[in-house]
Amino acid sequence: MTRIVYVNGDYLPEDAARVSVFDRGFLFADAVYEVTSVLGGRLIDFDGHAARLERSLGELGMPMPMPRDSLLAVHRDLVARNSIEDGLIYLQVTRGAADRDFAYPDADTPQTVVLFTQAKPGLADTPAAREGIRVVSLPDLRWGRRDIKTVQLLYPSMAKMEARARGADDAWMIEDGAVTEGTSNNAYIVKDGRIVTRGLGHEILSGITRAAVLRLAREAQMQIEERPFTLDEARAADEAFVTSASAFVLPVIEIDGAAVGGGTPGPVARRLREIYIDESRRAAL
Ligand code: PDD
Numbered sequence: 001m002t003r004i005v006y007v008n009g010d011y012l013p014e015d016a017a018r019v020s021v022f023d024r025g026f027l028f029a030d031a032v033y034e035v036t037s038v039l040g041g042r043l044i045d046f047d048g049h050a051a052r053l054e055r056s057l058g059e060l061g062m063p064m065p066m067p068r069d070s071l072l073a074v075h076r077d078l079v080a081r082n083s084i085e086d087g088l089i090y091l092q093v094t095r096g097a098a099d100r101d102f103a104y105p106d107a108d109t110p111q112t113v114v115l116f117t118q119a120k121p122g123l124a125d126t127p128a129a130r131e132g133i134r135v136v137s138l139p140d141l142r143w144g145r146r147d148i149k150t151v152q153l154l155y156p157s158m159a160k161m162e163a164r165a166r167g168a169d170d171a172w173m174i175e176d177g178a179v180t181e182g183t184s185n186n187a188y189i190v191k192d193g194r195i196v197t198r199g200l201g202h203e204i205l206s207g208i209t210r211a212a213v214l215r216l217a218r219e220a221q222m223q224i225e226e227r228p229f230t231l232d233e234a235r236a237a238d239e240a241f242v243t244s245a246s247a248f249v250l251p252v253i254e255i256d257g258a259a260v261g262g263g264t265p266g267p268v269a270r271r272l273r274e275i276y277i278d279e280s281r282r283a284a285l
Contacts, residue, residue, distance in 0.1 A: 001083070002015070003116065004081040004082055005078075005114065005115065005116040005117075006077075006113070006114065008112060008113055008114075011078075014116070017114075019097075020097035020112075022098060022100065023112050024094050024095040024096060024097070025095070026094075028102075029150055030094060031092055031094035031112075031150065032053065032056040032057055032062075032092070032093055033091060033151050034049045034050075034052065034090075034091045034149065035088055035090055035244075035246055036049045037089075038079055038084050038086060038087045039086055039277070039280065040086070040281060041084065043075055043079070043089070043285045044245065044281075044284055045208045045209070045212060045245065045280065046285050047285075048211060049091075049245070050072070052149060052206065053071075056149045056150070057093060059145070059147075059148045060148065061104070065113045072285065074115060075091075075115070078115055078116070082119070084117050084119055085121065086120055086121055086123040087117055087121075088117065088120060089115060089117050089118075090118065091113075091114070092113075092115075092151060093113050096109040097112065123246075124248065124277050128247070129250060129273060131253070131265070132251035132252060132254075133168075133169040134168040134253065134254040134255075135170050135171060135240075135252050136163050136168045136172075137172050137256055138163070138171045138173055139173065139174055139175070140173035140203075141155050141173075142173070144202055144203075145202055146180070146181075146202065146205055147201070147203075147204065147205060159171040159173065159183045160184075168254070170242070172187050172234070174231060177230055178198070178230055178231075179228070179230070179234060180204050181205065182244075184244055185207070185247060186207040186210040186243050187242055188240065188242070188243070189229055189237035189239065189240045190238050190239035190240070190269070191237050191238055192238070193222075193268075194223040194224070195217055195223065195225070196229045197224070197225075197226060197229075198226070207243055207244060207245075208245060209245055209249075213243050213272055214226075216275045216279060217272060220271075220275065231255070235260070237261065238261045239251070239260065240253075240261075240269075241268075241272070243276075248273055248277055249269055249272045249273035249276055251270065251273075
């Protein structure tokens with residue numbers, strides 16, 4: 001089956017979809033994106049992703065390309081047209097196509113809006129979720145506005161490759177001695193029953209999964225500390241884990257080659273994953 005993608009109002013077979021070579025997303029990474037997961041044919045945390053999209057666009061002086069209910073309709077249409085049971089929807093909005101110039105083009109330049117699906121059968125039950133992942137630490141060399149979900153993903157991509165080259169699955173990035181986040185996820189440790197994760201700011205992305213998981217953890221009477229934590233603290237933690245829309249909650253079992261806790265997925269990460277997935281399926285749109 002040919003994948004159907006959405007480009008600027010049209011639903012097209014992927015081979016027929018086109019974006020200009022002058023698109024500012026292509027030339028300047030002048031674009032923001034969202035990734036929303038789909039479980040059982042329904043969208044997880046759509047409202048959170050739509051709200052963050054609006055915020056990211058606003059920080060770059062761009063409007064929402066369409067009202068939220070229309071965006072929801074496009075997401076649902078794509079899920080249906082591609083018969084997605086479990087998978088992801090990628091959305092990108094750019095400042096549009098204009099002759100190359102560092103200055104932004106006129107505000108009436110039409111934005112480029114692209115959405116596509118990725119089928120991921122069994123997304124909620126992956127080997128990584130059962131076995132946990134290994135991470136290595138690398139310096140955080142990204143720009144200073146990581147709270148805006150831009151498509152400037154070259155450094156995270158390089159970090160992921162370096163992690164693979166070192167026999168790991170992902171990297172945790174370090175700045176001023178503290179962990180910021182993973183290449184495409186938020187990072188947590190658990191010590192003496194307390195969940196520690198960096199507070200929000202320009203240094204990290206405000207994860208939609210993070211918000212939901214912290215809310216559910218509070219509801220389950222778990223203790224949470226939102227503060228930076230060091231690599232040494234992470235190495236000495238009882239557990240570590242990451243969260244993202246595509247991975248939900250994933251246990252981290254090794255940091256820089258040293259086992260975390262018992263070197264197997266810990267009870268807090270396992271429980272949070274279970275609660276998050278159950279609750280997300282229940283609230284899915
Ligand atoms: N990445 N931090 C970074 C740097 C991210 O790229 C992501 C998401 C997160 C987690 O945010 P959320 O819970 O809203 O997915 C944190 C997506 C999944 C990606 O780039 O594919």
